[in-house]
């Protein structure tokens with residue numbers, strides 16, 4: 325897996341830039357990842373990220389948009405506002421989780 | 429002492445399962461399968477109905493396919509009482525079980541998208557995932573002269589995820605033959621970022637859309653329908669004259685009522701054994717489970733084989749040793765009497781090459797051919813006569829790499 329340096333953080337990423345080592349993630353890195361895609365993190369973002377991380381720890385799979393909405397209590401509409409255009413992918417990226425497997 | 433396997437749903441998966449299981453378990457095991465009605469549809473046939481395809485052999489009685497040694501109960505399931513190990517039917521009957529298999533497929537939920545079931549439903553808004561919808565759409569298409577024809581997927585997962593693409597290819601072909609194509613804007617609207625999720629196939633299928641001048645509106649998650657427009661959560665609008673939508677797919681409502689479903693009502697299971705993560709006596713097979721592969725008849729078929737082997741082991745008091753690899757195999761109709769074939773599993777995406785299909789011969793993978801189209805049509809016979817009765821079919825459940833061209837390192 326390629327190693328890349330983001331503002332002084334050395335992280336392992338896949339070809340699309342998603343973290344491959346979950347343990348490298350922390351709140352500070354989340355801010356850096358968010359900046360990479362033009363986002364400034366707020367508490368609203370962080371609530372969603374926390375749900376995603378916890379859910380992943382339990383199920384070993386990145387939550388879909390619907391699951392993230394149901395689990396975090398943030399409406400789908402707000403998820404689109406917080407992570408514009410491709411919320412499912414952007415949430416996973418900032419949360420340091422694998423890209424969600426779009427269902428086959 | 430009699431022990432009991434109860435299967436909920438006598439569709440593709442449930443029917444194959446009980447028939448195969450009956451041959452393998454002795455008569456200390458009673459097998460019961462429940463369905464709410466006696467009409468078993470051949471769903472892949474719905475695809476052709478809007479374009480004037482035959483409707484006569486698309487539905488048969490479930491009784492005809494269920495082995496004599498299996499009890500078929502026709503009543504809707506109300507709920508599963510997991511603690512008591514019994515199923516409650518709508519008429520109040522109780523079915524106790526030692527092992528329970530949920531095979532209740534998906535339920536289409538147009539009611540979940542505001543505006544979908546409004547005044548335009550079945551006037552300018554249609555689906556082809558139900559026989560009624562496909563027939564109504566056939567009438568609407570016959571009267572179609574010009575305008576915007578929009579094919580739309582509400583959200584994933586959906587069963588037979590290639591069907592909306594197939595519909596688009598067939599619509600393009602049908603419009604051309606009638607001289608209407610130049611008066612029609614054909615639009616494909618999807619919540620995904622491309623035509624299909626697996627990269628090699630997505631690229632191939634995506635270029636087949638652009639070759640046919642189909643406009644693709646990707647990353648579009650519909651929030652509501654307003655009059656004759658789809659409106660997305662991020663405020664985009666796609667107007668239509670005729671909308672062909674694939675409504676939201678959810679699991680059967682009794683799954684959620686019983687506390688066995690995820691946020692869409694699909695049953696979380698171990699993807700290799702299909703065992704419920706909530707209770708070791710419960711399994712889910714076919715479209716009803718949450719396994720990360722296509723919801724397709726072929727997956728139902730391959731996974732039923734694994735489940736039968738495992739249930740036989742459990743019945744004998746041994747641990748399960750068989751594992752499902754997510755094998756899926758889908759024909760994709762591309763119009764002009766041609767089709768492609770995709771073959772993949774949890775680990776390997778669809779690749780080009782050839783594939784041996786019993787009864788029909790070698791097929792080309794990921795490439796359009798006449799043989800593939802004939803294969804797709806022949807499948808209806810195989811379905812009624814070989815698959816449902818649970819006769820052995822010389823196709824191993826696990827995916828094979830024989831005949832496939834390995835991808836050159838992603839160029």
Ligand SMILES: Cc1cc2nc3c(=O)[nH]c(=O)nc-3n(C[C@H](O)[C@H](O)[C@H](O)COP(=O)(O)OP(=O)(O)OC[C@H]3O[C@@H](n4cnc5c(N)ncnc54)[C@H](O)[C@@H]3O)c2cc1C
Nearest residue numbers: 437439440441464471472505532533588714715724725726
């Ligand atoms: C248009 C279309 C085209 C398709 N094309 C293909 C294709 O080319 N190739 C392919 O492999 N697959 C295809 N499929 C998908 C395939 O038909 C399904 O994946 C397959 O039928 C799934 O089988 P199943 O047993 O899980 O569900 P189903 O066959 O749908 O059976 C579920 C059963 O559960 C019953 N049930 C539900 N709720 C209750 C309840 N509360 N009480 C009692 N009974 C209940 C239902 O009545 C139903 O009989 C297509 C599907 C469609 C709609």
